[in-house]
Amino acid sequence: MEEFFRNLFFGNDAFWGGGVAHSVLILAVVISLGVALGKIKIAGVRLGVTWILFVGITFSHFGMQLNEHLLHFLKEFGLILFVYSIGLQVGPSFFSSFKKGGVQLNLMATGIVLLGVVITYVIYLITGLPITTMVGILSGAVTNTPGLGAAQQAYSDMTGIDSPDIAMGYAVAYPLGVLGIILSMIFIRWIFRIRFEEEDKAYTVKQGGAHEAVRISVEVKNPFLDGKTVLQIKRLINRQFVISRVLHPDGRIDIAGSQTPLSVGDKALIVTTTDDMGLITDFVGEKLDMDKDEWERLDNQLISRRIMITKSKLNGQYIGALRLRSGYGVNVTRVNRAGVDLIPNHNLQLQMGDRLTVVGSESAINAVSKILGNSMRRLNEPNLIPIFVGIFLGVVLGSVPIMFPGIPQPVKLGLAGGPLVVSILISRFGPHYKLVTYTTMSANLMLREIGIALFLACVGLGAGEGFVHTVLYEEGYHWIGYGFIITVLPLLIVGIIARKVLKVNYYTLMGVSAGAMTDPPALAYSNGVAGNDMPSVGYATVYPLTMFLRILTAQLLILCVS
Template sequence: MYLYNMEWLYDLFFEQTALQAVIILSLIISTGLGLGKLHICGISLGVTFVFFMGILAGHLGFAIDPQMLTYAESFGLVLFVYALGLQVGPGFFSSLQQGGYKLNMLGLGVILLGTIMAVALTAITPISMPDMVGILCGATTNTPALGAAQQTLKQLGESTSGAALSCAVTYPLGVVGVILAIIVVKKLFVRPADMEQHEHEDPNHTYIATFQVHNPAIYNKSIQDLVHISTIKFVISRLWRNGQVSIPTSEKILKEHDRLLVITTEKDVQALTILFGEQEKKDWNKEDIDWNAIDSELISKHIVISRPEINGKKLGSLRLRNTYGINISRVLRSGVQLLATPELVLQLGDRLTVVGEAAAIKNVEKVLGNTVKTLKDPNLASIFIGIVLGLIVGSIPIAIPGISSPVKLGLAGGPIIAGIVIGSYGPRLHLVTYTTRSASLMLRGIGLSLYLACLGLDSGAHFFDTVMRPEGALWIGIGFLITFIPVVIMALVALRLCKMDFGNTCGMLCGSMANPMALNYANDIIPNDNPAISYATVYPLGMFIRVIIAQLILMIFL
């Protein structure tokens, strides 16, 4: 009879238990993700729609146990930022070199302009600093920064609800505002020349060329001798002599008229031409080259490192060339081609291009693994070790002159730094940091969905009341200004002063504003990959700076 009494159904959704919390959060996340796939005027909110579903659920009276809410929100935020740091870690420090330095400086300009506007507007409006920080986080669609700000407010004994509410109110125009700014810049300021693709400088990108030995200074010298006397990094993949092809070892003596297939970087080609004597004109960098058709004796094969014992070892320490008579010409890591130098530290998941005889390559496969199935097994231990280290880093008080209370990186700052450092240097400590792309996206998706659902649910009870008040309209207006003005100003600086193309400019703007929705729009209107490359270059540093700034503002002005 009790089944016909609907009290059990009411209790399931409204009585605050662990079961009820799981059900409510799961419903918010699943509904939000489903609706987030809808495109309105070519724009979809994606996972951000979970945030608004949480607001709606809170407005309709749904609530979960406060401790469960705090736990799920904190764990989701930690999971998201750590997985993000782990993903961008391998390329983070190299992105700060050359072209990445300019992009990051422009991105910092966007961040500083918005911050200055927020502080100045606090002085001339009745908006409190906690509310203004929430507006800043919403206007820049940066929920991890809001998480850091909330942690700081708790340390200072201040309420966190105002910051969360002001962020929720300004977030929608934060998403749309960047897209509107890009549209305005494109319509009013972009010239046809700005749409042309400028090559994105990558100092590590491999370049293949053939040379003939015509320099008497290197006759009868070994390849090892050349490596010692030259500062240029290069790998000789094949050597042709008297019509015969071979894989040269480091002891191989060079003779006049030898032809060499060399892997290096494009900026070093001219120096190598001087070293060897002459560069041949053939272009070896086309994607359609059949490397196995170059000669009948040798084959080229891609081998993936899947044995954990190889993780963190230097390529030269394996002595594969001398032991098996093969050559490793290139290494592909996270979509980036690396030179296979002896000093290169190998990581699980690296894909090596190996050249040699078929029997020798089979032996090398046994050494390196080449078992893709092994890589699909998640390395959960290293993930949770990294999270623990990140939380420890986030809890360290950092004394800053002029500020009474020490700053902490908190739940958002600590794990993202740990993720970046472990992702970059973990293999050197033989720590397995490899995760498949799908596993990384799953971790980030679960973490961000949990965080946004809890954040929206916590803000929803008073959201619509706030929007309808004059105070809410003021928040929305100021948030739009903080979104729109810095983006337009720095777009003009990038296009006119720095002579960047429009694709790289859009990627820089979207990365500095932590706005993947705007990046999707930029990818739709620009035919090349420059927006995505620039976004990935700027995003990690921009995210870190925003997390720190959100805390510093509160520490200084409260």
Template sequence: MNWLFELHKTQPVAHAIGALAFVCVLGMALGSLKFRGIGLGTAGVLFAGIIVGHFGNPVDHATLDFVKEFGLVLFVFTIGLQLGPGFFAALREKGVKMNALAAAIVVIGAITAPLSGKLMGFDMAAVLGIYSGGTTNTPALGAGSQAISSMENVTADQRAMPALAYAVTYPMAIVGIILTLLIVKKIFAIDAPKEAAEFAARNRRQVDALERRTLAVTNPNLNGIRLADVPGRIEAEVTISRIRHQGETVVAHEDTILHRGDLLVVVGTPKSLDQFERVIGQRSSEDITVDESNITFRRVAVTDRGVLGKTVSQLGLDQRFDVAVTRVTRADLEMSAVPGLRLQFGDQVQIVGHPEDLDRAAKLLGNSLKELNETHFIPLFIGIVLGIALGTLPIAVPGLPQPVKLGLAGGPLIVALILGRVGRIRRQVWHMPVNTNLAFREFGIALFFAAVGLNAGAKFFATVFSETGVQWLAAGIMVTMLPLLLVGIFARVVLKMNFMDLSGLLSGSMTDPPALAFASNIAGSDAPTVGYATVYPLTTLMRILSAQVLAIVLFG
């Protein structure tokens, strides 16, 4: 077995890879353990790395540095792709208020960390770790560590210190966030289940489901005019799939001529159908969809790049294939397929026509399950390259001694948010199946945690049980709880914020899933996830930027 114990000398890269894999196994096993429904999750890899780094042979630092940065890029880029479509929408309406409060929490924490460091006489490198660990924000740790790694006035010991301080303060920060939620709940005597019910009643989205209705043409003014020329059809946002004229049922076309007595199958919301009914004539109790005709319907997925971005009318399926498009389902939202609706990758389209015509239309739209579940690697790597380019771009900020760089955490995140929102550029589609996204994200953060833990392990135990370690813990608790209590009390007293919004806001402002799980548990509802998701993207971005600003201010 001597070859194995000498591996760190004979084959350092192989030893590093083996150690990383071993740490991930131990850490994920540790993270799966839960106490009252709360566990460390992937963060368990960090502590497993510390243990292995402390007791094991030293690992090749060049390999660890590469793995750490690569894992961080994967993690933030996949987060950005997932959050991109809803990020800008979160900044509107209620999201503006909640994001402003979350931003206040970030700013107060970023001020508290260096102040506590100065008062207690910490090395400023430790402040970056205390700030990241006290806010349980891994991307901030990556951004801060990456920012000082290129600074000439920073020693090797200082470069390792943020990870060490992060590991010391992180566990108590989770406890601090949960404790803050309990304190706010106790101060205001909050009945969480009751507020969850009030939240559901007040925020229940009144989205009318689409329904199908048969209308009879009795309006004499419509006799002999084209379907496309029927007044109010576009404004009512309804679609017409079938028309029965003199006993024969056909697929509806824009050029179909209407006659008095015709029956139309119309799809839309109840309100829009009532509006359109007043134009057409009257409702009919007949259901012509059950007529003995060869007309049927099918749901197909939009996967062909040639149709992406085109409107329903531009496709012209009615003219080309004798097929009507009635509904489009996108992200669990069903919409009427109005002519101006632009199709996106992954849309589920309901089409009506004869079987052979539906086959041809489905071929045009793509309808490829393989494409839908496939990860497009060319756009993925294009996005990473653009993210690295943006992250390494020096950005001059007035008042700062040197340019700010978004780094390997900020650059890929911003690019991914933009690309996730845009969705596609020409034939390149930034679509990643949810399971694949989660797999890449977990893989990336596990690599990052493992590398950070192995680097910090040598000095961790000597630090955490020292006077310095206790002071770090105290500073970390201040960074965690002070901003949360100040903003939480303000939001409750002044803004009268419901506890579901408030607990989601406080958890999301710390980007802390265990706290979100705890908030959902005490409320008996998933309602806090709304606030959490609303503030998470902007908070993550601000944490990354603030960590870099701190690094420049403290070491610039």
């Protein structure tokens, strides 16, 4: 069979020779085939770029390999690019994910991570398998490629050699790991007899929406309110309501801010609850028969537009310092950063690339656009200096030995952990020091995909020589079962506690489960089942901390047990 493949590929040295052309050719074919296969659904699930690993293993099995030193360099460089781009993406939301309900969700995710580590160690003690193999199985079972890279790097630093067992364990456990996450979600739904209608209702009640929100139009007739601002009126009556628009007798329409004054004769669009509707109407004046369509026609005087911050001098400034409301008569309703919507309070620090949703008159918005920049050309210019300075600092940090009592070898964050920590810190705190860390979503994704593609291709090409023999003849098929246990057991334990004790909504629980396994296919399944964005919110809340813990625990297992 091997001879057949040799002859199939022209019988020349292009695939089995040496040099740059040989290496580029092998990598290009492995990555191209892997990406193409990753688009195919198996049982409704795509394995994505992980196919690159399997293609690399196949090529290596038939003798198509790279130079050992080049293979090592490309693998480590790809890993650095991958984890650094991940840090840039999750950094802005990393610390905010611990606020409010995020603490509980992150504790659940941490429990899943730690249970997986404990189960891995127990299986290691029972079976006597090398810890390198078990860490590889763990990384595959939880579908975490950065953990695989961190483990390989830690082992290489400690021993001076690479361990193919880590990659083989990962490759064997990964496919069933993806499926196991989804099966765990289905099992939790079955044992608790979960009905989606009840989940929708329970979530509404929990969010304070047990009483339906309604929009009412009211004419101001209470003389006591004449000249008072929206903020003053809200202090006078302790009820849930928001004044959205104010229509003046002369036909002008304003977006209501906290300092917007009301006068007798003004018409206000108010959002409140059904319980408070009558009281608020009586307090303000008289209810009007103005429907939503009429307000929307009046809103033609106003427009909503997303404006991007592209002026570097605004990087790190507080949104309140811009005085957009008082100076230009516009309201900022949302700030989108790295795909996450943030509340635009006056203490929010702006960053290059933030997208501000601004509502106001066209002339005012055009003026604000000039102030903020809104130049895609400026954003399309890559900020290479912060990227490579960050990588430099990350490699330095990853090389610093940290001694822990009871551990014979010093712990290092390595080429996976160091750049990840630095990129999170730079993307979060860089604007405080006027450091522009912005990269477009497309640029970040390209950097990340190139990095993971190089890493997986090199891992596969380095591990494939003994893969088939190990799986078929050395009881490697048992690894599949071990991986399935590591995948499912922590999810079921934490899922049952979260549902029975903490009463976590099922949609949120699905998102946390997918995030704790850093598994996009499981998130896609959850979103399809839920039909709303609650799984995505849970996923985004726990993803940053989980990614950090996966990388750290994989290294600690190698360093502490080896």
